[in-house]
């Protein structure tokens with residue numbers, strides 16, 4: 362018996378579009394459901410962490426107005442696409458530090474149809490004046506390469522293709538084929554439609570090799586989790602206790618210096634570092650994982666993370682997808698939820714929703730998409746800039 | 760501060776006919792890129808740094824970056840913000856002296872002719888003109 366931190370309750374809204382609700386409504390719904398799922402109320406919480414990226418400030422406090430203003434400390438968190446995982450880890454750390462026994466973490470985003478392209482819009486200056494850290498006289502996106510998300514992640518995938526055999530357009534497309542197929546079993550997914558390889562490969566190219574069906578959609582949604590100390594968990598009723606899931610590792614890394622990092626964000630090194638730390642902390646290896654939810658913002662990203670997380674041999678991600686390894690009946694099922702590509706990616710919610718998904722499988726409550734007998738799972742997110750969050754969860758007895 | 764004009768010449772400002780798109784592109788007869796290079800470890804930066812992100816030392820020198828490079832990655836971009844002509848080829852190249860650069864590959868009649876590992880060379884071209892007639896010079900890479 363140690364000082365582990367456990368997931369006591371978890372919930373997510375279905376991802377999609379909610380034009381009649383706002384982000385506070387979505388977050389409050391996920392929080393109320395997670396509190397009920399854990400047999401708790403907001404009055405049991407010692408700390409609250411709120412993750413969102415594009416919402417107005419003070420999200421945590423605004424949700425408190427909906428679900429209960431108990432005066433506990435609130436931390437509003439933003440950390441790119443790792444925002445939700447960072448909020449979760451903040452509550453984890455508060456419990457580890459002994460400052461809290463129980464806490465609520467949520468992530469939320471309402472994106473509508475804002476688009477994930479980013480990149481600077483090209484505005485012709487009237488008179489060229491150098492500005493910014495590179496003394497640019499005009500927006501450089503589209504002139505000095507791409508700053509769009511589909512393009513940046515396409516380049517991450519193509520660099521892997523350059524360095525390794527057996528990786529190309531077809532392997533990237535197969536990732537999307539798998540995730541769309543998986544999503545048909547998930548009632549919480551934004552899209553639940555299977556596509557053929559032909560349909561995926563011939564859908565409009567966004568940034569080669571990423572076609573439209575290989576890119577995550579924008580959307581709205583929220584997810585929440587209740588974390589509890591082991592000591593407090595043991596004082597709770599048996600029916601609550603037996604559904605709790607142990608957090609065997611909670612890790613957050615940032616990107617260390619690499620030569621190419623100033624022109625192309627490095628999504629590999631910080632994921633490898635986080636994975637190594639997480640496996641070490643949990644005392645498990647990639648071969649022990651019954652399911653993985655990883656950050657497939659684009660098909661090209663998922664493929665390289667097979668390698669970064671050690672799910673395949675070094676350099677073997679192409680062979681891994683071709684041999685069916687990450688399919689739900691394969692060696693290590695990856696993104697059985699449908700992943701960001703089909704489940705959706707309301708940015709702040711994603712890192713908590715991944716933990717919800719793994720937790721649900723470890724509890725044996727995932728319905729049609731249940732991975733039978735799942736005991737250990739990993740949730741991974743990465744945000745450009747960069748931040749990587751990994752949580753390893755285990756079915757265990759408290 | 761007062762503008763210096765100690766030699767008594769006319770203060771009329773000479774308008775340059777062109778400007779580089781970014782300050783690390785040096786124009787003239789021999790166009791090339793420059794970087795701030797860490798004196799200790801050799802890491803290169805296209806912008807200013809307070810300390811080297813790799814080793815933490817604080818002294819930098821200006822270094823010329825090689826014009827010859829190998830293409831390590833690319834994406835053919837078909838969807839971009841309004842006003843940006845598509846498709847274009849975005850690439851990450853590594854120069855022969857080991858510096859990664861992001862730029863477009865230009866001069867291909869078919870964007871899909873781009874190949875991983877292809878040899879490329881720096882080139883410059885005009886990419887726009889402002890209201891007083893100054894041309895913006897961009898850089899890109901062409902097949903070598």
Ligand SMILES: [Zn+2]
Nearest residue numbers: 797800811814
């Ligand atoms: Zn240095």
